[in-house]
Amino acid sequence: MGTLMNTYGARAVTIAKGEGSRVWDTEGNSYIDAISGIAVCGLGHCHPAVTRAISEQAATLLHVSNLYNIPQQQRLADALCAISGMDKVFFSNSGAEANEAAIKIARKYGNEKGVANPTIVVMNNSFHGRTMATLSATGNTKVQIGFEPLVEGFVRAPFDDIAAVEALAEAHDNIVAVLVEPVQGEGGVHVPASDYLNRLRALCDRHDWLLMTDEIQTGNGRTGRYFAYQHNDILPDVVTTAKGLGNGMPIGACLARGKAAEVLQPGNHGTTFGGNPLACSAALAVVETLQQDQLIERARDLGAQLLTRFKAALKDESGVTDIRGKGLMLGIQLDRPCAELVSLARDKGVLLNVTAGNTVRLLPPFVLTEAEADELVNTVSALVRTFIHATFTHQ
Numbered sequence: 001m002g003t004l005m006n007t008y009g010a011r012a013v014t015i016a017k018g019e020g021s022r023v024w025d026t027e028g029n030s031y032i033d034a035i036s037g038i039a040v041c042g043l044g045h046c047h048p049a050v051t052r053a054i055s056e057q058a059a060t061l062l063h064v065s066n067l068y069n070i071p072q073q074q075r076l077a078d079a080l081c082a083i084s085g086m087d088k089v090f091f092s093n094s095g096a097e098a099n100e101a102a103i104k105i106a107r108k109y110g111n112e113k114g115v116a117n118p119t120i121v122v123m124n125n126s127f128h129g130r131t132m133a134t135l136s137a138t139g140n141t142k143v144q145i146g147f148e149p150l151v152e153g154f155v156r157a158p159f160d161d162i163a164a165v166e167a168l169a170e171a172h173d174n175i176v177a178v179l180v181e182p183v184q185g186e187g188g189v190h191v192p193a194s195d196y197l198n199r200l201r202a203l204c205d206r207h208d209w210l211l212m213t214d215e216i217q218t219g220n221g222r223t224g225r226y227f228a229y230q231h232n233d234i235l236p237d238v239v240t241t242a243k244g245l246g247n248g249m250p251i252g253a254c255l256a257r258g259k260a261a262e263v264l265q266p267g268n269h270g271t272t273f274g275g276n277p278l279a280c281s282a283a284l285a286v287v288e289t290l291q292q293d294q295l296i297e298r299a300r301d302l303g304a305q306l307l308t309r310f311k312a313a314l315k316d317e318s319g320v321t322d323i324r325g326k327g328l329m330l331g332i333q334l335d336r337p338c339a340e341l342v343s344l345a346r347d348k349g350v351l352l353n354v355t356a357g358n359t360v361r362l363l364p365p366f367v368l369t370e371a372e373a374d375e376l377v378n379t380v381s382a383l384v385r386t387f388i389h390a391t392f393t394h395q
């Protein structure tokens with residue numbers, strides 16, 4: 001791997017192909033993909049509707065730039081606005097870029113209100129991306145160390161702590177927005193109190209701040225609603241998404257409503273690739289398939305079922321400190337570091353991920369079959385149990 005910058009270290013497996021919830025490596029081994037390319041391939045690998053959309057568009061027109069009308073972009077924006085209750089969309093190529101657009105909206109909104117040094121509330125333990133502004137917003141020093149000076153204009157509160165945000169409101173007169181993940185993903189699959197977003201919404205209304213939800217991971221059906229804020233019957237002012245939107249085609253979106261939707265005007269923001277015909281065609285197929293095949297309901301029901309089954313299977317394991325999740329975003333937290341479970345699971349034919357050091361994160365495709373769900377629960381529960389007993393003496 002000498003010519004690749006060493007940002008990902010050594011990687012043990014080369015995946016050669018995928019279909020549905022399974023992938024195969026170059027040695028011919030098959031795996032249940034319970035990470036879905038990090039919450040990307042919700043429809044499973046090589047979903048025929050997405051493959052068809054990409055193939056047809058690739059044979060027609062790949063790219064023209066945003067100097068010209070792009071009907072696929074318009075159609076996708078219409079569909080996403082109808083689903084979300086937002087008014088306008090800016091398309092990007094990635095999640096971090098969608099958040100960059102949101103951060104720019106918040107700052108310009110604040111500057112236009114005459115707020116000096118407009119500041120955004122972000123949460124501890126959050127993840128918002130790897131660009132300079134988004135890593136500065138992220139609540140994890142691991143992604144920040146070495147990259148100082150950080151971008152200014154963020155203040156931080158513990159996640160799921162309304163009083164802490166109220167205290168920030170008292171202490172600062174230049175806050176203009178709150179940026180929050182409805183369920184923290186990279187931070188360890190943390191689900192806040194069920195009224196957390198409602199209370200943040202009320203606080204933002206009281207102070208004339210923008211509520212901006214980072215739905216890059218939670219969006220596109222992952223938690224059992226198209227966007228996770230829809231569990232709360234509220235509307236944010238800004239919503240960012242990416243990961244699952246293209247099922248593997250790189251595309252992100254920053255959606256905005258009301259006054260937030262009017263902030264960016266010609267010349268304020270741009271992108272060469274963002275929202276190109278190919279990416280938008282793929283995303284349109286994703287949005288249509290999620291709805292037509294009732295896959296969001298499937299994510300909700302299958303997720304609830306998996307949560308119950310993991311809780312039952314691991315209820316007597318004292319080394320398991322929490323099992324939590326929403327839809328098909330599941331975390332099994334252990335009382336010890338468990339990064340080795342990634343390779344142990346791989347040896348048993350399951351791709352999963354460990355996040356925040358001690359939490360097994362499962363993000364399976366929504367098309368996971370009943371048989372695959374059985375295999376996932378049985379394999380992962382047995383592994384966790386064996387791992388806890390094998391590492392017991394070290395504690």
Ligand SMILES: *Cc1c(COP(=O)(O)O)cnc(C)c1O
Nearest residue numbers: 094095096127128129185216217
């Ligand atoms: C993955 C992720 C991002 C960053 O998205 P990229 O496409 O990797 O830039 C931002 N926010 C959240 C919540 C994410 O899960």
